[in-house]
């Protein structure tokens with residue numbers, strides 16, 4: 001059992017600005033824990049989490065892999081989230097480097113096919129597109145969930161970039177809900193990008209049917 | 223009044239905690255960042271440090287990590303950035319022999335030099351990416367996004 005990261009340094013005032021870990025966070029932790037041995041065997045050197053929020057997920061990944069075994073990078077558009085991610089790293093003795101950035105933008109040139117573990121628990125809730133646009137602009141707590149049409153506005157952008165970011169043995173974990181069209185996502189990643197996707201974990205939590213999808217490069221035919 | 227005083231204490235306390243715990247654009251990360259402003263596609267790496275305030279902090283040494291990460295480093299950019307921050311311990315050419323002495327130096331330069339404040343400037347379009355409390359602001363305004 002890998003302990004859930006210590007978040008006792010974060011107060012309710014922090015969670016007015018930053019997404020508080022919830023069922024979608026925990027299903028991602030559970031999927032990573034199930035894959036812990038596989039992930040260690042890959043000897044990841046570069047891990048990147050997009051939309052780190054409280055920093056809970058990367059801190060957890062750091063305790064799976066070991067704090068000095070990999071570089072732990074995170075991005076978030078919410079400055080409070082970057083601060084929380086930083087302190088959560090310190091609290092859990094994982095040196096996390098948060099950057100205030102959208103998706104993987106500043107890394108796209110230099111991390112070409114170099115990310116060993118890529119994580120994204122995106123704003124996946126279907127909303128009006130205006131709502132998603134304004135949440136992105138204000139970079140506040142609404143940006144944690146407002147996902148626009150089909151809840152896919154942001155995820156769609158990242159999906160087009162995953163192939164160029166993943167290292168040859170890289171893994172990409174994505175949190176999604178049923179309304180995001182799980183089959184459609186997997187099919188598209190395979191046909192357009194040669195990335196094989198599968199459901200790592202799924203469960204119902206209240207009104208949400210949550211999924212963790214795991215992608216890797218297709219094994220070359222032998 | 224009381225409330226105001228409290229929130230003031232809180233923010234002072236909070237920022238001092240952050241100053242102790244937080245802060246780190248390390249050179250390993252700097253080596254992976256390029257300017258991504260609209261239309262800025264060549265000579266956009268490495269970003270140049272400006273008014274950098276640095277702190278040195280011990281990090282756990284892991285030779286396997288260093289050996290595994292080295293192929294992802296752009297060597298001249300790393301040497302240049304380290305010199306900009308006053309560290310000239312790395313050789314201009316990346317050595318072929320990764321002996322312990324070299325790995326120790328590499329460890330220090332990549333992982334123990336933290337830039338807390340200052341900025342990173344694009345050598346091409348001169349876009350300024352500020353660093354505050356060790357967190358770099360790589361966001362672009364909407365009209366700057368490519």
Ligand SMILES: C[S@@+](CC[C@H](N)C(=O)[O-])C[C@H]1O[C@@H](n2cnc3c(N)ncnc32)[C@H](O)[C@@H]1O
Nearest residue numbers: 019025051052053076077078102103121143144
């Ligand atoms: C559902 S929350 C997940 C937070 C955390 N990873 C977790 O699992 O608890 C989504 C996060 O994505 C961030 N986010 C929204 N738009 C983003 C963007 N364009 N780039 C990076 N992060 C973004 C939000 O600020 C929020 O912290």
Ligand SMILES: [Zn+2]
Nearest residue numbers: 257262344347
């Ligand atoms: Zn530029």
